[in-house]
Every structure is written in C-alpha cells, then in structure tokens.
Amino acid sequence: MSRVVDRIEVINFLIDARGYRRYLEIGCQYDVSFHAVRAAEKVGVDPASGGTLRMPSDEFFALAVEPFDVVLIDGDHHHDQVFRDVCHALRLLRPGGVVVMHDCLPPTAGHEALSLCGTAWRAFAKTRERPDLESFTGDFDFGVGIVQKRRNSAPVRIDRPMAALTYADFTANREAWMRPLSPDGVKILALTGPDAW
Numbered sequence: 445m446s447r448v449v450d451r452i453e454v455i456n457f458l459i460d461a462r463g464y465r466r467y468l469e470i471g472c473q474y475d476v477s478f479h480a481v482r483a484a485e486k487v488g489v490d491p492a493s494g495g496t497l498r499m500p501s502d503e504f505f506a507l508a509v510e511p512f513d514v515v516l517i518d519g520d521h522h523h524d525q526v527f528r529d530v531c532h533a534l535r536l537l538r539p540g541g542v543v544v545m546h547d548c549l550p551p552t553a554g555h556e557a558l559s560l561c562g563t564a565w566r567a568f569a570k571t572r573e574r575p576d577l578e579s580f581t582g583d584f585d586f587g588v589g590i591v592q593k594r595r596n597s598a599p600v601r602i603d604r605p606m607a608a609l610t611y612a613d614f615t616a617n618r619e620a621w622m623r624p625l626s627p628d629g630v631k632i633l634a635l636t637g638p639d640a641w
C-alpha cells in the first residue's frame with residue numbers, strides 16, 4: 445500500500461475510498477492542488493489567481509449553498525480567517541464529508557509568517573475543543589489537518605483565545621492539540637470510513 449505524502453494525495457485517496465464527487469478549494473494560487481485533485485466537480489476560490497471564482501472566501505461563503513464532499517482550506521493563513529473558512533466549510537459539508545486544512549504544523553516559529561504556514565495551527569487547535577468534531581493532522585507537507593463532523597474521541601481544553609496562543613504553546617502541546625499521524629496512520633483512519641472514526 446503506497447503512502448499518502450501530501451495534501452493532494454490525502455484528498456485523492458479520500459475521493460477514491462469514499463466516492464466523493466464535489467471538491468471546493470479555498471486559495472488556489474497556481475492550481476497545483478486544484479489541477480491534481482481528481483474530483484468530478486471542482487470549485488476553486490481565490491481573489492488573485494487560479495481556481496474558478498475570483499473573490500475572497502468570505503464573499504464566496506456569504507452566498508454559497510451547494511454542498512461539498514471535501515474542502516481544502518489553504519487561503520489566507522491568519523488564524524481568524526482560517527477558523528472562519530473552516531466553520532463556513534463545515535456548514536456546506538455533506539454528511540460523511542471532510543475538511544482538509546493545509547499548513548497546520550509549522551516546523552519552526554519562523555514558519556508562522558503569513559507567507560508560509562501562518563497561524564493556521566491555532567484554528568486547527570480550536571477544532572480539537574469541539575465535542576462535535578473529530579480532527580487530526582497528517583504529520584507531513586507542513587501539516588495536513590483533517591476535520592470531520594463526528595463525536596470528538598479525544599477532546600482538549602485550551603481555554604484561551606487564538607490570538608493568545610504562542611509557538612511555545614504549540615511545541616509544548618503538539619501531540620495533544622494537533623494529534624499528528626504518520627502517512628500510514630492517516631490512510632488507515634481514512635480507510636476505516638466515516639462511521640468508524
């Protein structure tokens with residue numbers, strides 16, 4: 445069994461394993477992921493380049509009603525915008541669908557620059573507090589967050605606003621807050637299907 449090693453392989457694996465059809469990507473840039481994802485129907489939102497719709501994600505989500513099976517959040521990497529994108533994506537998610545978040549595991553404090561991973565990790569960590577969301581990260585490709593609407597099997601309490609979280613908090617709580625998994629671990633979890641998560 446080949447291993448998933450980046451966000452694109454995770455998404456394509458889920459599409460194949462679960463029969464997903466509709467894909468939404470927030471932040472498309474050069475369409476590296478958008479072109480490589482093998483979904484039957486694709487919508488890509490970016491105010492600057494790539495995808496299919498030229499607008500910021502807030503504008504898209506304000507009007508969007510059509511559901512999606514899998515959504516990649518990879519636009520503005522500030523935690524407030526990422527968290528908002530995740531919440532909007534969850535609203536549009538079909539039952540059994542998945543939200544994927546890029547750049548959730550910055551390898552150094554310097555990677556918190558908005559041009560790199562930003563503070564997307566703080567938005568992911570907040571999903572870990574919610575009893576109705578099961579989430580973990582693939583520990584590769586700068587951290588591939590996977591969020592699903594299911595009972596949280598290992599919730600954490602962070603009890604601080606995202607703006608107050610530091611990189612020292614991240615490194616001290618990486619295992620519990622981020623739930624990092626190996627490529628094989630991600631694939632095994634994905635293979636078990638939504639009902640077993």
Ligand SMILES: C[S@@+](CC[C@H](N)C(=O)[O-])C[C@H]1O[C@@H](n2cnc3c(N)ncnc32)[C@H](O)[C@@H]1O
Nearest residue numbers: 471472473476477490491492500501518519520
């Ligand atoms: C890291 S790149 C995306 C890379 C792409 N997802 C990939 O996998 O190849 C980030 C993109 O997010 C876009 N972006 C920035 N703010 C945004 C927003 N508010 N809504 C949607 N996209 C945004 C930028 O224009 C940029 O193209």
